[in-house]
Amino acid sequence: MKKALFVLLIIFIGAFLMGGTCGGPQEVPMEEPPEVEQPAEEPEKEGQEPEVVERPEVELTSTDFEKAYFDFDKYNIRPDARTALEYNAEVLKRHPEVDILIEGHCDERGTVEYNLALGERRANSVKDYLVKLGIDASRMRTISYGKERPVDLGHNEVAWQKNRRAEFKID
């Protein structure tokens, strides 16, 4: 009897190992999008300290602000986005009369509806970060365009990265 029990135990352990992870859903591993270089937007400004220069009275436009970029399906602020937002915060501090609209955008993959919500998350994420940097929340509005307003109409990782962004517009 003891021998039979022992054999059963071995079979049981074997079956358990073959059955794999019992009970949990198998995730089909998704390919990670390839590593993307920093987007080459206005290269002379990358990595430099924000210039603290006395500006003459000039109308601020949206081109005075840096864009923040995001990873696929994510809305957290990456290190390169942090730099961009710190720069933008400086600009906002020097122009306290200006209010901004933060736009959240996504790349073309996935549903229209989900990307609308993800774009909103990105815009809110940027706004929250700027609040942490000392900008008054009342100066900032957010809006999402989902995947409806790409800047790059390409269908590759370079284009998609350019589209996963938050943009600043004067409100």
Place this chain on the structure above:
Amino acid sequence: MKAQSIVFFIISLLMMVSINSGSAQRFEIWSEIESSGFEPIKLAINQVSIRGEASPEDSGIAEKIYRVLNDDLDFHFVLDTVMIDPFILKLWEKDEPDLFIWKQMGADHVLNVTAEFSEEKIRLDYSLQNLRLQSFRETASDSYRLDRQYWRYLAHTISDEVVERLTGYKGIFRTRLAFITAKTGNKEVYISDYDGYNVQPVTNNDSINISPVWDAKSESILYTSWKRGQPDIWEADLKDSEHKLIASYPGINSAPAISPNNREMVLTLSKDGNAELYLTDRKGKIKRRLTNSFAIETSPAFAPSGREIAFTSDRTGGRQIYMMDTEGLNVRRITYLGSMNESASISPDGSKIAYVTIGPRGSFDICVADINGSNYKIITDSGFNENPRWAPDGLHLIYSSQWGDRSVLYISDYLGLKKRLVCNQPGSSNPCWSGYLR
């Protein structure tokens, strides 16, 4: 002795559980149809003959009607048209196939259509003959008359009749589509016949418009638009072309789903901080909040009971499809395979669900499964595919497909066997199929 047999029992029970749980996760290719030996009904369609006088233009219309009948009936899931090679006709020494020839070619039924043209109107008579019955008995016939300009509609009427007589299913050939194209440079809402003809604009606001949805009576279209500077939900009444603002809360207003009794809607609103689902009345007044989580919840779809809703949520980190009731209770996850599943649409009889998955190809494919998620079949194999929506017969679907710069719309049966391109305007997307209009 007793203790040992109890241990024996427990171990063998655990063994059975561990062996079975591995296979439950394997996806089952849909074999129900194939194993039951389903064969489409074979239909032969004779050239449309003309009774009385007809101008060359009229003859042209008769020819076009024949084309429409062929395109309609050959596309239908339950039917296949039988064609005959002119070479074979020569062998039989005939100019046109007769019933015996059609039977030789494998046809089960023959459709005969006769057109008669008058000043303003066109009349179509049709008859169906069953080649499986002795003497090839005529089993149905009828006659329709309309103004000439509606010749397409007349042809679709006959196609619907034929489908109903031969298969018992109601025909979809007089239903309509709603979708987005960017042919003007802006994303605007359009409607068309089920086959993409007779395109008519619904919006023309030079803004961004997305996600058109037919209401349950197919009398109006709800859509999301940035025409007032933020994403709001509007309703366009197709009878009087009035556009009404339905939802304009702060944040996102999008993705409406209409209940089958046309009395309730589920909207995606982010007014409370995060994209959540809300049950509203038909005018957009909120009855109850349905979801309340840190996750994004969107893309709601009603089940035909009107008491259950499928939706997308990323509460486990990736987008998956869930079901809940209209109280927001009994939430359960439907999709487990693949890293991303969204854009659910429930068939009109409630038995199946179509959705978008990242399949084995690693790209976005349309998947059709039983409502509980089993019997899973992927019906596309190239491009980025999105937005599957059922036709009212529960046999066919529409979806959008993108390759590079081309974004087009396809209709298909639910097994992906027969597909038909219905719209190739630039940026065609967000398709939706109407209900029956008669």
